Amino acid sequence: MHELTLNDLKSAIRDVPDFPIKGIVFKDITTLLRDGNLFAEAVDYMYDHFREKEIEVIAGIESRGFIFGTALAYKLNIGFVPIRKPGKLPAEKISEEYELEYGTDQLEIHRDAIKKGQRVLLVDDLLATGGTAQAAARLIEDLDGDLVGIAFLIELSFLNGRKALKDLDLISLIQYDSE
Amino acid sequence: MHELTLNDLKSAIRDVPDFPIKGIVFKDITTLLRDGNLFAEAVDYMYDHFREKEIEVIAGIESRGFIFGTALAYKLNIGFVPIRKPGKLPAEKISEEYELEYGTDQLEIHRDAIKKGQRVLLVDDLLATGGTAQAAARLIEDLDGDLVGIAFLIELSFLNGRKALKDLDLISLIQYDSE
Numbered sequence: 052m053h054e055l056t057l058n059d060l061k062s063a064i065r066d067v068p069d070f071p072i073k074g075i076v077f078k079d080i081t082t083l084l085r086d087g088n089l090f091a092e093a094v095d096y097m098y099d100h101f102r103e104k105e106i107e108v109i110a111g112i113e114s115r116g117f118i119f120g121t122a123l124a125y126k127l128n129i130g131f132v133p134i135r136k137p138g139k140l141p142a143e144k145i146s147e148e149y150e151l152e153y154g155t156d157q158l159e160i161h162r163d164a165i166k167k168g169q170r171v172l173l174v175d176d177l178l179a180t181g182g183t184a185q186a187a188a189r190l191i192e193d194l195d196g197d198l199v200g201i202a203f204l205i206e207l208s209f210l211n212g213r214k215a216l217k218d219l220d221l222i223s224l225i226q227y228d229s230e
Numbered sequence: 231m232h233e234l235t236l237n238d239l240k241s242a243i244r245d246v247p248d249f250p251i252k253g254i255v256f257k258d259i260t261t262l263l264r265d266g267n268l269f270a271e272a273v274d275y276m277y278d279h280f281r282e283k284e285i286e287v288i289a290g291i292e293s294r295g296f297i298f299g300t301a302l303a304y305k306l307n308i309g310f311v312p313i314r315k316p317g318k319l320p321a322e323k324i325s326e327e328y329e330l331e332y333g334t335d336q337l338e339i340h341r342d343a344i345k346k347g348q349r350v351l352l353v354d355d356l357l358a359t360g361g362t363a364q365a366a367a368r369l370i371e372d373l374d375g376d377l378v379g380i381a382f383l384i385e386l387s388f389l390n391g392r393k394a395l396k397d398l399d400l401i402s403l404i405q406y407d408s409e
Contacts, residue, residue, distance in 0.1 A: 071320070087287075087306075113293055114293035125301040127266075128270055
């Protein structure tokens with residue numbers, strides 16, 4: 052049972068026009084996070100969906116993916132693996148590239164972060180075109196992890212990022228059908 | 231009651247020599263995080279210390295401070311406020327500068343992140359010289375928040391960062407007395 056609905060969560064997201072560049076309306080989650088009940092409910096909705104899926108470890112994408120990923124890992128009593136921007140992880144690692152609007156960027160994971168066959172849940176705050184999540188998914192597959200599902204707080208449905216991540220148990224708590 | 235001791239936590243930290251630069255031994259926490267029991271115990275040790283301190287919100291410093299900060303916020307059923315590197319926060323914000331070995335850097339917080347008089351716990355993964363935590367503390371004070379305490383996973387005691395943060399309820403779970 053939840054005291055708050057998914058619409059309550061959505062109402063707490065703040066639209067910030069022209070960030071990071073003119074013409075983009077940024078979905079600011081800090082107005083949800085700072086409210087303890089809203090934050091806990093968001094984590095609990097993710098927990099309810101994945102509690103029976105025998106997840107063994109959560110991978111979160113730097114840095115807003117750490118926010119829901121670690122709280123959910125704590126609730127599930129499982130470990131947390133950070134997927135980071137280049138140059139941040141200290142030990143032996145692998146990397147995957149993904150495309151940005153202009154140019155490319157990379158994500159990295161420690162080579163020993165995930166055991167072969169380990170059941171992994173990927174967590175991030177927002178699904179847009181899916182490029183970042185796809186790169187993170189490839190990292191988990193490169194390590195022979197068993198990527199079971201992906202949880203997002205927000206899904207920008209009109210960008211169809213879900214198509215890029217088919218065959219995965221993908222959930223989002225809040226959807227936007229248009230810009 | 232804890233199933234694991236603080237020494238168990240310390241044993242899980244990995245030393246990575248010559249990272250980020252030659253001569254530095256980096257304390258890698260990812261080997262602790264990926265173990266669900268170790269991660270949960272670390273959060274629970276922080277929780278035990280602060281559970282009776284009437285903390286109203288947790289502020290975590292990007293990005294490793296998000297890891298323990300959000301899990302602890304979830305456990306305490308309170309909100310979480312991110313303190314971020316420049317250019318990441320979308321809405322109206324304030325900033326504070328801190329010194330690096332060469333040059334300076336900045337931290338930012340949303341102006342509406344903390345209410346006047348709100349009791350705040352600051353969380354980060356590692357206390358070195360204390361410069362970053364001091365800048366974060368100033369941000370909280372700039373907003374008239376009541377900074378009650380600071381929790382670190384690791385304290386590099388030989389750098390005396392604790393002196394820079396006196397008058398605060400400061401805890402660390404793991405200490406290193408020499409390099």
